[in-house]
Amino acid sequence: MSDLLVLAETDGAQTLPGTQPLLGFAQRYAAETGADFDVLLLGGTEIGVEAEAYRQFGARRVVVAASPDLQHPTADRAAAVCEAVMRQTGCQSLAGLSSSFGRDVLPRVAARRDLPMLSDVMRLEKTGDGLIFQRPMYAGSLIATVRIEGEDGVFSVRGTAFGPPESVEKTSEVEAFDVATITLPGGVTWISLEAGANKRPDLTMASVVVSGGRPLRDAETFERLLGGLADRLGGAVGATRAAVDSGIAPNELQVGQTGKTVAPQLYIAAGVSGSIQHLAGMKDSKVIVAINNDPDAPIFEVADYGMVADLNDVIPQLMDRLN
Amino acid sequence: MKILVAIKRVPDPYSKIRLDADGQIDESDFTWVINPFDEIALEEAVRLRERGHTVEIVAVGIGDAEWEAQLKTALAMGADRAILVLDDEPADPGSVSELLAAVFRREQPDLVLMGKQATDDDYNQTAQRLAALLELSQATFASALEVSGDEKRATVTREVDAGRETLEVSLPAIITADLRLNEPRYVALPAILKARSKPLERLPASELGARKAAGVAIIKMEAPPRRSAGRRVQDVDELAGLIRAAAGRS
Ligand SMILES: Cc1cc2nc3c(=O)[nH]c(=O)nc-3n(C[C@H](O)[C@H](O)[C@H](O)COP(=O)(O)OP(=O)(O)OC[C@H]3O[C@@H](n4cnc5c(N)ncnc54)[C@H](O)[C@@H]3O)c2cc1C
């Protein structure tokens, strides 16, 4: 397999914690294939200050692509930079996080370079038949073991499936990519980001997640009960699609096939039926606790501890006991 | 304005997925539907018409003859005509996007609406690939869409990990639907009857002269490790203790 470019997870202003498991994947890839990897920090003019923090993970180079035009890196521009940096570094494969950013950018690069792409990679392993990968299909009802045609590919990596990278002794070189040498596409104008209040840990990285569904009724109840319980545990809050659809919770909290994937130490599901689409995003959690007033709710089939009860009674009591 | 809507046929997302003795997906009990996200994409095209844009809606699917059923449903939902690109090969996003690019060049639409992901393969790639092949702007995961009066630009709100992002894209562009873009309507019987007279073109994939892209080979599929149900807890104090322990707080 060819050398790998790793697109650090970024919002343009800074790199994001999801980069850690991505580097874990890259180390694994390098160990299994003997190939090198480079890390690309892409973003606005300040992104370069972070280069130092990425020199200790065994990358051959840390490449910095900083430009005011990448402050809000839209997919067309980020893909153009990835493509050019792959040319500059000689990396023929590319990996990023399976996040809204990675999912937006990576397939674009795959098409530009005519590469096969694997979405949501959970595992990789060298076998007698070459490098094989695992990825979920049908909302995680099936796990496919796959191989790409050829030596080069694009990979979006499921963050919860890889641990953080190990530090190594040798430090990586830092190299600048001059964004001015390429023409960035101009068809997309970034207008705004309406971000949720960021007072809790990142949902995908939190060690405790308290999630709720439709029966939370309204945004105020959701915040009071689930937010209250999460805060007592230092955790993050998640939601089902039904809760988001009915305006009880903001979209960035949706866990599931089409939302975020989480795998915390502890996942508490309150008033969550346990649909296959929801399970797709949380069933790799270490311990699952379910609170549901229907003894036959499917969530109990995956829960380590289940309580058949009304969440409106139980959660305040739990909050009380966990104070 | 001409809108191309990509339609994929998938098993009903609530189906139970089982493997047969050969490790292949057992399709015998499947009900086949339009990929839910594509239904939302199509509904959005219809709503653009209802909001006063003059639109021609062309539904396109790349698959085998069975896909006619889903394309007929698309016609009943409001597409004006449909194209079935007949291809028996198992499709992956690389090759499908090449074929869609060929259809795009033939049809020259002002806007392509697609689903953000297919609920069977869960790839989430085809639209972004198509945009790259055509060197067009993309706005994925849309939860709101507005097309300017002159139909040269679209404003799109996207569901991203951090919240809701708004972009303006020049048209033509590729836009993918997320769950909250709209709620597709029920198709009433008169619409189904009326759709029978709408054109459905069958086009062999080979006639489009598209390249076959490098793909992915599935070696095997298996059910994920099963979690077994744990135990029921009756007492809140006990539950609090278990939660405290699992959260690593003693
Ligand atoms: C294409 C597609 C993609 C999807 N993607 C996702 C996704 O990413 N994430 C996701 O979550 N869903 C997703 N869904 C939706 C999914 O199928 C379910 O509809 C959804 O997860 C149900 O949410 P819920 O459990 O909150 O609601 P419900 O199904 O209404 O369940 C509510 C549960 O709460 C229990 N309950 C009610 N009152 C109380 C009470 N007072 N105390 C305790 N328990 C109570 C009920 O017994 C029930 O089990 C998707 C669906 C489709 C078709």
Ligand SMILES: Nc1ncnc2c1ncn2[C@@H]1O[C@H](COP(=O)(O)O)[C@@H](O)[C@H]1O
């Ligand atoms: N064979 C196909 N025919 C038509 N459209 C497709 C096909 N495959 C994928 N698409 C479109 O691409 C979207 C994303 O699919 P995927 O990249 O496979 O997750 C789908 O929601 C469809 O709109």
